[in-house]
Amino acid sequence: SWTKIFQDLTAVIDSMGMCLFTSFALNAEDYTNFLNAATGTxxxxxSLLDTGERIYNLERIFNKRAGMKPEDDKLPKRLLKESIVDGPSKGLKSKLDIMLPEYYKARGWENAFPTKETLQKLGLEDLC
Known part of the structure; x- marks a missing residue:
């Protein structure tokens, strides 16, 4: 999904110490070239996006160990219950209940967290 790809890329951008606003002008190939030039890799x-995926999953595992529960993975009540008041989406409400399971599937997560299989695939099996 585009959401997953963008999150993985922004995890790398953050880790490189670069401003996220550069993602409006640069693409994944640019960041790959910057990283290779700076580090000799x-x-x-x-492989850059794979690194971002590992980072994103590590962050989620950290959150779990810090006490996050599946029911904490939600938007504020106002965004879930109130309809949009104007504009092209007027009258619509969040469809998080439909989108979140699809997102978890795209990430290889169950109940808000990476599965054992996902962690193994990413070389993070010591976190299982």
Whole structure:
């Protein structure tokens, strides 16, 4: 999903110490080239996004260990219950209850957290 890809990329951008606003002008290949030039590595766009995916999953595991529960993975009540008051989406409400399970599936998560299989795939099996 585009959401997952963008989150993985922004995790890398954050880790590189770069401003997230640069993502409006640069693409994944640009960041790959910057990282390789600065560190002497030979990352590809794929390996860069894989790194971002590991970072994003590590953050979620950290949150779990810090006490996050599946029911904490939600939007504020106002955004879930109140309809949009104007504009092209007027009258619509959040569809988080439909979107969140799809997002978890795209991430390889169950009940808000990475599965054992996802952690193993990412080389993070010591966190299982």
């Amino acid at each position: 030979e990352h590809t766009v794929t």
